[in-house]
Amino acid sequence: MTVEGIPANVPSWREIEGIAVESTELGEPIYAWLYDGGCTFEFEYGRIQVLRQVGTMARFVLAEADESFSVTLPHGEMLETDQIHTTVDAEFEGIFMHLTEHRELAEFTDPAGFMLDADSGFYRLADWSTPEHSGH
Structure with a gap:
């Protein structure tokens, strides 16, 4: 599903x-x-x-x-x-941007911690395993 x-x-x-x-x-x-x-x-x-x-x-x-x-x-x-x-x-794991025109992720959500794969339009989390992000 x-x-x-x-x-x-x-x-x-x-x-x-x-x-x-x-x-x-x-x-x-x-x-x-x-x-x-x-x-x-x-x-x-x-x-x-x-x-x-x-x-x-x-x-x-x-x-x-x-x-x-x-x-x-x-x-x-x-x-x-x-x-x-x-x-x-x-x-x-990240956010796909399905847009017909060029727009930035920041128009929709906080872009901190994301890296853009320009070929796919997928904003992948950079490194969520760091102590700063994992709560450890």
Whole structure:
């Protein structure tokens, strides 16, 4: 499952705990999709919330619903459902900028600690393992 374009009205990615975003139209404001190895399912309804954040780790709860669809599970069994609810722990690695015009990361969030890979548009965290950032 992938969720893209999560708008967060916070001054820094370090402050995302508690945000919640809901979409009732495909891609507005979030784009949620699932690829099961053969088919891609796009969800008109999607909700994502950050339950907890510690450093670069965040716990998300995701809920997606749409028309009925089938997914092949790893052991070959088919699951037919019209919604998915899951809790995921994910590590923050950086920010992709998907823009049609040149804009700076600072227009959207605090850019401290990021390095830009100009070829991909990915702002990667520089070195989050230093004592200054890890809290040790």
